[in-house]
Amino acid sequence: MTFTERLSVTFAALADPTRRAILARLASGDASVMELAKPFEMSQPAISKHLRVLERAGLISRSRDAQRRPCRIEARPLAEANGWLEKYRKIWEGNFQRLDALLHELKSQEKKRRHN
Amino acid sequence: MTFTERLSVTFAALADPTRRAILARLASGDASVMELAKPFEMSQPAISKHLRVLERAGLISRSRDAQRRPCRIEARPLAEANGWLEKYRKIWEGNFQRLDALLHELKSQEKKRRHN
DNA sequence: ATTGTATATAACGTATCGGTTATAGAACTG
DNA sequence: CAGTTCTATAACCGATACGTTATATACAAT
Numbered sequence: 001m002t003f004t005e006r007l008s009v010t011f012a013a014l015a016d017p018t019r020r021a022i023l024a025r026l027a028s029g030d031a032s033v034m035e036l037a038k039p040f041e042m043s044q045p046a047i048s049k050h051l052r053v054l055e056r057a058g059l060i061s062r063s064r065d066a067q068r069r070p071c072r073i074e075a076r077p078l079a080e081a082n083g084w085l086e087k088y089r090k091i092w093e094g095n096f097q098r099l100d101a102l103l104h105e106l107k108s109q110e111k112k113r114r115h116n
Numbered sequence: 117m118t119f120t121e122r123l124s125v126t127f128a129a130l131a132d133p134t135r136r137a138i139l140a141r142l143a144s145g146d147a148s149v150m151e152l153a154k155p156f157e158m159s160q161p162a163i164s165k166h167l168r169v170l171e172r173a174g175l176i177s178r179s180r181d182a183q184r185r186p187c188r189i190e191a192r193p194l195a196e197a198n199g200w201l202e203k204y205r206k207i208w209e210g211n212f213q214r215l216d217a218l219l220h221e222l223k224s225q226e227k228k229r230r231h232n
Numbered sequence: 233a234t235t236g237t238a239t240a241t242a243a244c245g246t247a248t249c250g251g252t253t254a255t256a257g258a259a260c261t262g
Numbered sequence: 263c264a265g266t267t268c269t270a271t272a273a274c275c276g277a278t279a280c281g282t283t284a285t286a287t288a289c290a291a292t
Binding site for chain 2: 267268269270271
């Protein structure tokens with residue numbers, strides 16, 4: 001898979017709120033499929049599918065613990081996506097200067113809305 | 117549209133290599149639809165559709181210049197996406213320390229592969 | 233061996249995506 | 263006015279996305 005293709009599958013994986021929530025959960029530690037499925041009003045196969053998407057994108061890896069398949073977040077594709085976005089930092093820094101203010105605003109939004 | 121919904125449409129818009137290439141082009145200045153379409157082996161309506169996706173995601177805005185509808189990159193959603201990814205910086209910094217090396221590596225890849 | 237628990241796969245429906253061609257509309261040009 | 267250029271829209275098509283239910287598989291526990 002080329003760099004561009006990896007970017008595409010990474011962004012596509014991040015485009016779904018359920019998958020972002022799963023990554024957010026995994027950011028605080030590994031978890032099994034059932035543990036990940038619990039917060040969602042969604043069938044277990046649906047979660048398994050989301051995990052397969054994340055795995056194909058390289059955003060998670062899975063090991064084995066008895067029947068469980070614990071998932072671990074893999075940060076490399078996130079770093080690549082971030083690297084791509086970094087190219088545009090200059091633009092938005094130029095276009096509307098108050099980047100610090102914006103990032104601060106984003107952080108409070110995060111806390112308020114408990115977004116994914 | 118909620119913050120989460122905006123994130124979803126932003127990442128979905130970024131998941132297509134054509135649209136990323138369009139944004140890359142716009143990063144170096146506004147352009148008309150025809151100018152944007154030229155590099156691609158793709159019909160003009162296809163490009164118009166991509167532009168509509170980008171516009172709905174708030175990633176571009178359009179003005180009018182005679183028959184032309186010049187497109188301008190809008191950085192805010194990119195900043196929001198970047199803000200989301202920032203949450204995971206600690207992870208990838210922790211998981212494999214050499215972030216500087218990685219970002220450097222990403223930059224040379226960009227130049228080599230002329231990726232989108 | 234049987235039962236239970238955790239996960240994956242299969243088959244399916246509906247919606248959206250990304251492209252096409254054909255056509256329409258809007259603004260310039262002669 | 264007629265013709266040309268730029269862009270958007272409509273109708274269509276095949277592929278993919280995201281969910282479902284039903285079933286299969288893998289391991290554990292009794």
